[in-house]
Amino acid sequence: MHGWGRRPPAVRSAHRRGTPGRTVSRVVAVEPVGSPGGDCGSADVAALIPLVRRIVASRVPDPATADDLVQETLTRVLAAAGRVEPGMLEPYAIVTARNVVTSMWRDQDRQRRHQHRVVDLRPPEAPDEDVLAREDRAAVAEALTRLSDRERSTLLAHEVSGQDTRALAAELGSTAGAVAAQLNRTRARLRVEYLLVSERVEPPTERCRPVLLAISGGDRRRQREVDAARHLLECDLCARLSEPLVGRGRSRDDAVRVAVRTDADVVAARQAAREVATRLGFSTTEVTLIATAVSEITRNIVRFAESGEVVVAELQEPRKGISIVARDAGPGIADVEQALQDGYSTYQGLGLGLPGARRLMDEFAVVSEIDRGTTVTMTKWRGET
Amino acid sequence: MNGGPRLFSILRQGPYLIASIHTALDDSQLVRFQQDLVERIGSDRARGVVIDVAALDVLDSFASRTLRDIGEMARLRGAVTVIVGIQPDVAFAMVELGMDTGRVVTALDLEEGLAELDSHVTAPPAPRT
Numbered sequence: 001m002h003g004w005g006r007r008p009p010a011v012r013s014a015h016r017r018g019t020p021g022r023t024v025s026r027v028v029a030v031e032p033v034g035s036p037g038g039d040c041g042s043a044d045v046a047a048l049i050p051l052v053r054r055i056v057a058s059r060v061p062d063p064a065t066a067d068d069l070v071q072e073t074l075t076r077v078l079a080a081a082g083r084v085e086p087g088m089l090e091p092y093a094i095v096t097a098r099n100v101v102t103s104m105w106r107d108q109d110r111q112r113r114h115q116h117r118v119v120d121l122r123p124p125e126a127p128d129e130d131v132l133a134r135e136d137r138a139a140v141a142e143a144l145t146r147l148s149d150r151e152r153s154t155l156l157a158h159e160v161s162g163q164d165t166r167a168l169a170a171e172l173g174s175t176a177g178a179v180a181a182q183l184n185r186t187r188a189r190l191r192v193e194y195l196l197v198s199e200r201v202e203p204p205t206e207r208c209r210p211v212l213l214a215i216s217g218g219d220r221r222r223q224r225e226v227d228a229a230r231h232l233l234e235c236d237l238c239a240r241l242s243e244p245l246v247g248r249g250r251s252r253d254d255a256v257r258v259a260v261r262t263d264a265d266v267v268a269a270r271q272a273a274r275e276v277a278t279r280l281g282f283s284t285t286e287v288t289l290i291a292t293a294v295s296e297i298t299r300n301i302v303r304f305a306e307s308g309e310v311v312v313a314e315l316q317e318p319r320k321g322i323s324i325v326a327r328d329a330g331p332g333i334a335d336v337e338q339a340l341q342d343g344y345s346t347y348q349g350l351g352l353g354l355p356g357a358r359r360l361m362d363e364f365a366v367v368s369e370i371d372r373g374t375t376v377t378m379t380k381w382r383g384e385t
Numbered sequence: 386m387n388g389g390p391r392l393f394s395i396l397r398q399g400p401y402l403i404a405s406i407h408t409a410l411d412d413s414q415l416v417r418f419q420q421d422l423v424e425r426i427g428s429d430r431a432r433g434v435v436i437d438v439a440a441l442d443v444l445d446s447f448a449s450r451t452l453r454d455i456g457e458m459a460r461l462r463g464a465v466t467v468i469v470g471i472q473p474d475v476a477f478a479m480v481e482l483g484m485d486t487g488r489v490v491t492a493l494d495l496e497e498g499l500a501e502l503d504s505h506v507t508a509p510p511a512p513r514t
């Protein structure tokens with residue numbers, strides 16, 4: 001739309017199949033450096049774009065809304081790519097696309113129902129939130145009773161009494177590493193049980209719990225063993241629960257959103273990232289690295305798209321980290337791979353600053369569609385303490 | 386165009402200019418800083434410039450390039466540029482990012498920066514004001 005979304009013919013032909021018309025999709029996976037999830041299968045996400053688009057388009061008639069939902073879906077799938085078995089990405093994308101559409105209808109419906117409240121000046125959400133918090137505590141308590149005694153006491157000693165893994169290991173006659181791994185498994189189980197309690201459901205089949213557990217723990221080998229991909233397509237309950245379980249970027253409550261239009265917003269975005277990173281306990285050096293990376297990718301939005309947003313979120317699983325998603329509805333990058341090459345990005349070119357930002361972060365991925373927009377997702381994990 | 390507080394100051398000290406950045410600057414503010422400073426180098430016939438960047442939160446690719454450009458433009462106008470106050474964290478991020486200040490000299494603080502200028506500006510400072 002701005003005239004420089006021109007694409008090299010090779011890319012065009014390579015990706016034309018299945019997407020008649022204008023769109024060229026390009027995704028590049030950048031292998032996460034020292035990430036716990038192993039290879040992030042975001043190259044595979046590229047192949048999923050036509051599928052996602054089809055699912056969304058068949059449910060949402062308005063093209064602009066559909067575009068937004070496709071982007072939202074891709075962002076979530078990309079964020080999850082490190083934690084799910086590559087063969088599971090397709091079912092996961094299908095499930096996610098459906099969920100994204102459903103939650104949009106739900107939001108619209110809620111807005112419609114609450115429209116009359118707009119004139120009511122009292123803070124409308126406060127009582128609901130209180131009920132929610134109480135129900136939430138009850139659900140956690142109930143979920144805790146479903147753990148084994150040993151699991152529960154170790155988890156509580158760590159989370160509530162603040163005993164570190166080394167002290168716990170000495171007490172249990174184990175190693176700190178083994179205790180940490182056990183704690184992660186327990187948390188994964190707790191998340192599953194919590195969701196089941198708060199949704200007031202019992203899993204319909206015997207395979208549900210093992211599948212949910214494998215997804216919750218981000219255990220890709222286990223996901224393969226229990227054939228989680230197939231189960232997600234067959235089981236509505238697990239399809240619904242799998243998304244919150246993947247968990248990455250799910251801590252939306254802690255997320256800070258910065259709308260980006262002008263140069264000043266670049267400063268605002270990097271300061272938001274700085275605050276979140278500091279709160280998470282990153283060292284001042286790491287905080288500066290993160291702020292610098294945010295500065296680089298946010299500048300792209302200002303230069304090449306009319307507007308966009310940067311969302312900074314805290315990650316708790318599989319360990320503490322910061323996730324940054326920069327999204328715009330601009331012209332897109334024709335050749336992401338090339339934009340990520342050093343020396344390609346000039347101040348006239350798209351993809352400015354991408355290689356630099358990539359070097360500063362642990363995980364880095366770009367999804368771009370010509371004429372539809374670009375989403376950069378990057379993560380930095382906190383070192384073990 | 387923006388009526389906010391001054392985001393940087395440029396002071397004259399003998400044959401030198403001392404330019405201090407007071408806060409995090411966005412790209413357009415950096416460009417404005419560059420324009421003002423280069424203009425002052427000409428109008429003041431400065432022989433050297435110290436740029437204090439201690440207040441900058443990051444030196445990303447744009448800021449690094451801007452500083453480098455200032456150095457080049459100053460050189461063309463016969464002035465030496467020294468950058469002072471790059472914080473250790475910021476310096477580390479610059480290295481990781483693959484940026485540097487090019488041929489522009491850096492020094493720890495203002496005092497060292499001025500000493501650096503003295504050593505570079507070999508000819509005696511012009512007596513005229």
Ligand SMILES: [Zn+2]
Pocket residue numbers: 203204205207208209211231235236237238239
């Ligand atoms: Zn199931």
